[in-house]
Amino acid sequence: MKKIDWIEQTLQTRYQEEGNGVTSQELAEALQLDRSTVSRYLNELVKTGRAQKKAGRPVRYFPLEPYTDAGGPQRRKSCTGESELLQEAMAALLYPPHGLPILFTGETGVGKTHLAQKLVETAIEKEFLSKKTPFIAFNCAEYAQNPELLLAQLFGVKKGAFTGADENKFGLVERANSGILFLDEIHRLPPSGQEMLFHLIDQGFYRRLGETGVERKADIRLIGATTKAPEKALLPTLLRRFPVRLEILPLRKRPREVREQLLEHFLEAEAKQMGVPLSITARCRSFLLQYDCPGNIGQLKSDIQIACARAFLRNLETDGKKKVTIDFHDLPTYLQPQRPVTSAVKNAIAGGNDGQEGISGNIYRKLTVTKESLLKKKASPAELAEQLQETVNRYVRSLSFQQESRPVDPAIIRVLTRALEEGGANEIGGISDEQLYAIALHIQAWRSNPGSTRIARNELEQVETESVYEHLAQKIAMLLEREHSLRLPPEEIKLISLFLSLNQRPEEQEQPKRLIATVCLTGEGAAVALQSWLEDHLPAEDQDVEIRSVQIDPQTRTSEKLDLLQREFRLIAVAGTVPPELDGVPYIPAWELYQKQGFERLRAILAASRSRMTAENGLTLRPSEIPALIEQGLSETVIHFNPKQFVQLIQTKADTFRRVFSWEPEREIGIWMHLGIYTDQLLAVQLANRRMEKSAGVLQTDLPPDRIKLWEQFLSALSTALHVRYPPSAASEMARLSTTS
Ligand SMILES: Nc1ncnc2c1ncn2[C@@H]1O[C@H](COP(=O)(O)OP(=O)(O)OP(=O)(O)O)[C@@H](O)[C@H]1O
16 A cells, blocks of 8 residues: 555544544554655645645644545445445554454344445556455364364364364465454354464464464454344353444434335346336335335345346246346245235245345346247247246345244234144045145235235136135135135135145155255355355256255254245255254255265265155165265364264164164165264364263163164264263164154
8 A cells, every 4th residue: 555545544443433533653653654744645635625724833634525435426325325334444444554454243134244345346447456466265064063173274274183184274264364364243252262363363373273383474454244243152262352343234224215226226226137127116216215025135125126026027928028126926935925825835835944145147048048049949838938937036035134024924824734633634634834824824915915815716717626725725614704704715725725736745755855954054145155056066967956955053053944945845964064953864064065975976876866756666875875974074074083984983783773763775875974074073162172062861761772772882982982982871862863753
């Protein structure tokens, strides 16, 4: 940076701190420059209109224009209303000699990451930083379940630091040297990591994991971000290292103009992608400007993207019209409680809450290309409509924000549940939750606007449903009338019986579709990114595999959505940043999947799941293929023991286990993978000298003792070979996992 810019910018910062002008002596001290040099530059700034001075003794200098505004008034009015924050952050980022660490706080989706990126871009644009300045962004939540790995990612690892660390690896701190390190969800750093970080901030030195000798030097400017109250989430010692803390307000607390500007900005961006003129109805615009948006800018953006995709689809279907207009019905379904149930609602119920960033690629181009290729293949209009709708549904699923916020009246759910119970729904195989929700939403829609559902009575009457569903639907109608004075017309009752009957078909007739769940702690970041990556990379023969992103509860490691999905699909693998509590389903960490071996492992799982699909034709995975698959699977996942040795140990006992538990091959792989990952986690805890998790003692179980014994013996052999200590409950836990319920 040029000296004059440096002086101008320090003048800015000082002025903000002190408010009543700065003397050349004060500036000279702050910058450790000679006073006469500083005076010279200050006068130059005054001459060129970038500062002003107030006569007196001593003379005081004031900044004139915020330096972030070199882009002129247009820029200052940037759609984000963020210029003051940027200005403050810029002053901190460039504060000599190495910048001051900055902490952005604010609810999810307020734009913390966006602001950090913008800050660095602006600094580069204005040549305060060189174009080559590295900017490394890392989300600490992604490895929070494995603190060792998290620290290894950040600080690097020394070869041999632990089993599996077979080469020296440098960390992100090294990559960010002489540049900027952005740590999102910084509160996820374990205390030891927070300590390493403030040592780095204070001293400019750090060590790779496992290194003991000389420290390494790194000169980084640090930006942290957190959704938590920093006083509660960070160690006080680290918190004190952040002299500049900037809170980004949630959308609801920001002026209306900010929302207007954001709306314009996102619409413009979508119009650009569409390549056709885009407009929006007044009703829709005013809705978007005032609706409750708990996911902040991220949600507003994804809601607008959904509306645009739907409007574009309508335009594509009606053809001819060259202009796309977004109207109220294009808004995401969960914003429209009075909207009748469509297949999109059903899909959204099974798949919502999928995040903000959207699937990769341009949805409009995808739609246009799909349409053209289907037309070439001479697809029927119905097929065309179905395919296009499905493309939009996938997109909506990947963007839909917080399905939980879709309101369903619990009173209606209660009536439905009671009617189904009393009507004997269990005897016909039960009704799924998704189905229940779809019906509840429909009834709710009908109640708030009885004319809106426009049911074609005559057509419905021609559709046959079995009497058992008609009976159930009658029962629902009766209870609704009795308890809520809601009298459903006959066509509505018929429709409900159709909803009920639809549920039964797929399970009886077809194999459920295969599913890969991508998971992370928010269900939005890594999970969505992985979902779209997988959608682009699935082998041709596995294109039928459904991929859904899911949030995992950090405490329980479970997910209701995943439970729901498993009723509809056959879950063959989970990939992501947190291994969920799941029996017998292989888990592939995200970082591994992006590497060759990880992807190979996924291919193996896909192939195994395909052969299981054709198992009825006698094509199934052979037991002899299993060890190689496990070894391959574990080789990139585990770092604390040698997978080859582990597999050899398994093979000594594999036949016995197979005989006792009669696993299917896929299940067997899952069980061994589970044990491997579990063992690795235990070793990680033990190696880090952390207290071993409190064992619940031997589990109360009614499993046959010989099965538990078998596991006890095997775990004891593993204990000796791998130097791992299993808690007393491990054997019964493994026996429970491996026993088919
Ligand atoms: N001022 C803005 N102008 C344009 N787009 C923005 C702005 N702020 C945020 N966005 C967009 O909104 C989305 C969410 O923003 P971002 O990821 O920065 O939020 P965050 O506060 O970091 O959220 P989280 O805490 O969940 O990580 C991103 O797609 C981002 O590009």
